[in-house]
Structure formats: structure tokens, C-alpha cells
Amino acid sequence: MAPADAPRRGSRWTLAICICAILLFAGLSIAVISGALDHRYFGGAPVQRPLVVALLINAALVIFGWRRHRAVQIEMDGRSAAEERARMLASRDPLTGFLNRRALSEAGAALLRAASRRDQAVAMLIVDLDHFKMVNDMHGHAAGDAVLRSAAVEIAAVMPAAALTARFGGDAFACAFVFDARDPSTVEHVASRVIAALTKPIEVEDLRIHMTSSIGVARSDFDGGGIDTLLRAADIAMYCAKKSGRGGFTWFNRAMEHALIDRNDIENGLRLAIPAGQVVPFFEPQIDLATGRLCGFEVLARWVHPTQGTIPPDRFIPVAEESGLIAELSLSIMRQAFAAARDWDPGLSLSVNISPCQLRDAWLAQKIIKATVEGGFAPNRLEIEITESALFDNLALAQSIVGSLKNQGVRLALDDFGTGYSSLAHLRALPFDRIKIDKSFVLSLLDNADSAAIVNAIIGLGANLNLPVTAEGVETGTIAERLAALGCSKAQGWHYSKPLSVADTRRMLAARGLLAHGGAPDTDLTDLTIRRQVG
Ligand code: C2E
Ligand code: CA
Ligand code: CA
Numbered sequence: 001m002a003p004a005d006a007p008r009r010g011s012r013w014t015l016a017i018c019i020c021a022i023l024l025f026a027g028l029s030i031a032v033i034s035g036a037l038d039h040r041y042f043g044g045a046p047v048q049r050p051l052v053v054a055l056l057i058n059a060a061l062v063i064f065g066w067r068r069h070r071a072v073q074i075e076m077d078g079r080s081a082a083e084e085r086a087r088m089l090a091s092r093d094p095l096t097g098f099l100n101r102r103a104l105s106e107a108g109a110a111l112l113r114a115a116s117r118r119d120q121a122v123a124m125l126i127v128d129l130d131h132f133k134m135v136n137d138m139h140g141h142a143a144g145d146a147v148l149r150s151a152a153v154e155i156a157a158v159m160p161a162a163a164l165t166a167r168f169g170g171d172a173f174a175c176a177f178v179f180d181a182r183d184p185s186t187v188e189h190v191a192s193r194v195i196a197a198l199t200k201p202i203e204v205e206d207l208r209i210h211m212t213s214s215i216g217v218a219r220s221d222f223d224g225g226g227i228d229t230l231l232r233a234a235d236i237a238m239y240c241a242k243k244s245g246r247g248g249f250t251w252f253n254r255a256m257e258h259a260l261i262d263r264n265d266i267e268n269g270l271r272l273a274i275p276a277g278q279v280v281p282f283f284e285p286q287i288d289l290a291t292g293r294l295c296g297f298e299v300l301a302r303w304v305h306p307t308q309g310t311i312p313p314d315r316f317i318p319v320a321e322e323s324g325l326i327a328e329l330s331l332s333i334m335r336q337a338f339a340a341a342r343d344w345d346p347g348l349s350l351s352v353n354i355s356p357c358q359l360r361d362a363w364l365a366q367k368i369i370k371a372t373v374e375g376g377f378a379p380n381r382l383e384i385e386i387t388e389s390a391l392f393d394n395l396a397l398a399q400s401i402v403g404s405l406k407n408q409g410v411r412l413a414l415d416d417f418g419t420g421y422s423s424l425a426h427l428r429a430l431p432f433d434r435i436k437i438d439k440s441f442v443l444s445l446l447d448n449a450d451s452a453a454i455v456n457a458i459i460g461l462g463a464n465l466n467l468p469v470t471a472e473g474v475e476t477g478t479i480a481e482r483l484a485a486l487g488c489s490k491a492q493g494w495h496y497s498k499p500l501s502v503a504d505t506r507r508m509l510a511a512r513g514l515l516a517h518g519g520a521p522d523t524d525l526t527d528l529t530i531r532r533q534v535g
Helices: 003-044 049-091 101-117 132-141 141-156 185-197 227-243 252-271 313-322 326-343 354-359 363-377 397-409 425-429 441-445 449-465 477-485 502-511
Strands: 121-129 163-168 173-179 202-204 207-209 213-219 249-251 279-288 292-305 309-311 349-353 382-386 411-417 434-437 469-472 491-492
Touching: 003 049, 003 292, 003 309, 003 477, 049 101, 101 163, 101 173, 101 227, 132 141, 132 207, 132 363, 141 163, 141 185, 141 202, 141 207, 141 292, 173 185, 173 227, 185 213, 185 326, 207 249, 213 227, 227 252, 249 349, 252 292, 252 313, 279 326, 279 502, 292 326, 292 397, 292 441, 313 326, 326 354, 326 502, 349 434, 354 397, 363 382, 382 469, 397 411, 397 502, 425 449, 434 441, 441 449, 441 469, 441 502, 449 469, 449 477, 477 491
Parallel strands: 213 249, 292 349, 349 382, 382 411, 411 434, 434 469, 469 491
Antiparallel strands: 121 173, 121 213, 163 173, 202 207, 279 292, 279 491, 292 309
């Protein structure tokens, strides 16, 4: 028997003894009273002294037994309250009172069984607050906790009465409820109401915090075996909802799972590929449109995979950004590019792409400058390309990083101009030296009037702000001529060359006489004899 049963047994025993004592007391009392009456009125023998003593002892026993029974009862009540509290603590999230993960697994399994008996389905929603980390970082953890509590209240208010609601640490909530499988619109209705409820501003002391949320939805009849499979499916869908713009909900589908597996393979592969030197720089020539001369290269990453061939950056750069590998990747690419360029004509520049998330690293400028020093590459030959989105996160930090780089002579280009906000304010936020027009406009310059107008406007803007413009995606001579006529200063694209490997770039430079001493690497750049460039 469990130790917790001991007081209950004790209480039963004291109660039983009490009852026996009371019965005995009743019996003795009757004997003593009737003996006393008999003696008083009918001259019978007086009540025997031992009987009176027994009665008194019995009375004491009843009082003692009863008090003991009460004490045991109070102890038992205290214990069951403590047990109840412990059960609550073990199954509930203390901040919101929602279930925790383990409790949701248990209750969810029961819900699934009940639904399948009634031929119904269970919908699982994973609700994740967008950019919640920023609330913690900017306003502190107390504000973060207040936001989570308020979100829990809003979610609970919108959920159907019998829904299970849980919080999984951080800012992820899970909700499960039974629905009629023939009418999934009821689930969509609930998801939309949660999204709407969570956009209400949250008052925390004197702050008004505005949040949005993303929801992934899975259903047991399509997506789930057990509760864990269902949770995973909803989680994958939530991740996709975030990727497709946040502030909405998405149903899970199998393609998402394959994409996630693919993404994880890329992340795991990259962790090994970067130190193994499989992610290498390719070089896309940049041409001065006025003279037709080669003036430098844009450095573009390629993953030369041992079995899958060359993987383009669009497949692995976003994964590197999400997984925090981009800093290592970027510096590795720069080091290789500087090493490759050691004996190139010093008039040739290199433009490297910097991801927005790299501008959150306060040491970025120092790391880049260190790489140029170690690689023997003059910082004034380096240009970094950033996109407008890099300006949103922490402009002050971006300004300080860019300031340090510019002090060393590094130039700054605004990449993909025309695709994002294309705002004048953004152009002024950092000391840009150049604007790059996105290839989407350049590719269709001759056959799309809108593209032509945008290209025209950007080149005009550059002229007014005294910022030279580079056009990327130049695939034909006619486009190059048109860009030159409009006043664009530099161009790059397949008309000139596709991005080249280190070896092909070297061959091309050797053919143009742009390698020192026919290409022998030299550590002292000042001693290099550089032949004049030829277009
Ligand atoms: P991006 O910076 O806009 O780079 C230009 C892209 O346009 C390159 O694609 C280039 O190969 C392609 N391109 C150039 N000329 C032409 C042309 O005439 N026609 C067409 N159709 N395409 C042309 P790529 O190399 O696939 O790079 C894609 C994107 O990946 C880059 O866009 C850049 O955002 C990113 N990326 C590449 N390397 C790095 C890197 O080392 N670090 C970071 N952070 N991002 C990188
Ligand atoms: Ca670029
Ligand atoms: Ca671009």
C-alpha cells in the first residue's frame, strides 16, 4: 500500500475506536444511571465504584479518540491540498496556467481517442508570437511575461469550451480541440480569431505593445498518428506561416515536411562544408561602361558539393542566415577571395555581399578588416553590398559598423535597389558610395516600359545624389548600350561573363595580362609589376 494511504487508514482506525468507545460509553452510562436510580428510589445496592471509574475512563477515551480523529482528518486534508498543488505544478505552466507539454501529451492522447470513437477529428494549432524576443530585449522580461499572460487570456477566450490549451516555454502555445472533419472552416475560423485577438495592443504599465502571431494548423485525420506527430506537423506549418510573411495561419502539408528535411540536410551539410572549404567564392566580372574595362568582380558563394555538384547560393544562404552560420561562411568566402586576388592587378576591386543579420555583430568591421590585413588585400579595393532590409534591425549599430569600415577605406553599395522600399531616407541613412539596380529590372529593360522607367529613375536619382550606379543582370550588348546611354557607370552580367571559379578567373586575368609576373603569387604587393589592363 502507498505511504500516502497511512493517514487515511489511521483516521479510519481512530474513528472505529471512537465509535466503539462511544457505544461502550453509552452502555456504561445506562448501567450507572439505572443503578443510581435503583439505589435512590427502590433501595437497591449503590453503584459500584469501579463502574463509575470505568465510565470516567471511557469518557476520557471518547474525548481523546475524537480529538485524535480530528487531528488525523486535518492532516489528511492538508496533504490532499498539497498533493493537488503538486499535481497542478507538475502539469501546468505557472505563468499562464495553461497545460505544459507533458500534460498536453497525456490529455491530447485522450482527446484523440475520444474523437476517433465519435468519428471526429482533432485540430492542433501552434500559435507563436512574432518577434517576441524583441519585446524581452527592448522592454525586459517582466514586460515579456505580461505579454505572454495577456496572449494566454486572449487565446483561452477564443478557443472552443473543451479545447486543451498549453504553453511550451518561450512564446509558443498549442491548442487542441475536436471538430467535424467535414467542416474544416470551423478550425480556420478559430485560427483567424486568435490572430485577430493577438493583434490587440497590450498595455504593460505605461507601454502599449503591438504584437502579431503566426499559426500552424494540423488535423489528426490527415496529418497525425499520435499527439507528437500532430504537434510536429503543426509546428512545421507554423514555421512556414512565419516564412510566408507572419501574421497568418497555414495548414500543414507533406511538401512542407520534405522542405524541412531538405533544409535540415543543408544546415547539417553546411556545418561540415564551410570548414572543409567546399563553400568557395566565384567571381562575376564588373565592367566600366564608359571604357569597357574590367574594373573588378562581385564575389558570389558556391557550394561545390562532393556528390550533388555545385549548389547555388539561393539554396544555402537563407539557411546559413537562419542557423547563424552566415558569419563563418562570409568570412571564409572573403579569406579565400583575398587569397585568390593576391597577385591580381591592384586596380581590380572585390564586392562582397553582407547579409542583414551580419550587421547585428558589433565586431563585424574588425573581423572584415582583420581578414583584409591577413589576406594582404587593401581595404580600399573592397566594396561591401548590403540591401535595404539591413537598415531595419538596428540602424545605430549598422551605422557604427559601416563607419568603422569606411574609416579604413572600404566602400559601401546599396544592393538590389528597386526591389524593396527604394526609399530616399534609406539611401541617406548610411554613407553609400554606389547603388546597384536589381537584375529583375535590367533583364526586362528593353521589353517592359515599367522596368525601363525604374532603371531610368534610379540612374537619375544616382546622378542627383552623386552616387554612381551599377546594373546587374546585363545579358545582351543592346542592354549594355542602353545602360551606357542612360549614364549607368558599371555593369555585370552574362553578356560579359557568368561567375567564374578561382581557376577560371585566373586564366581570364592571365589572358588579359592582369596577373603579376604571369601569375606567381607574391606576398609583397608593392613589388608586383602590373601590366596595363586591356578591355
Ligand atoms: P545578388 O547579390 O543580387 O547577386 C547577383 C545574382 O545575379 C547572382 O546570382 C548572379 O549570378 C546573378 N546574375 C548575374 N548576372 C546575371 C545575368 O546576366 N542574368 C541572370 N539571370 N542572373 C545573373 P547568385 O550567384 O545565384 O546569387 C544569388 C544571391 O545569393 C545573391 O544575389 C546574393 O544575395 C546571395 N549571395 C551570393 N553569395 C553570397 C555571399 O557570399 N554572402 C551573402 N550574404 N549572400 C550571397
Ligand atoms: Ca549583390
Ligand atoms: Ca541583386
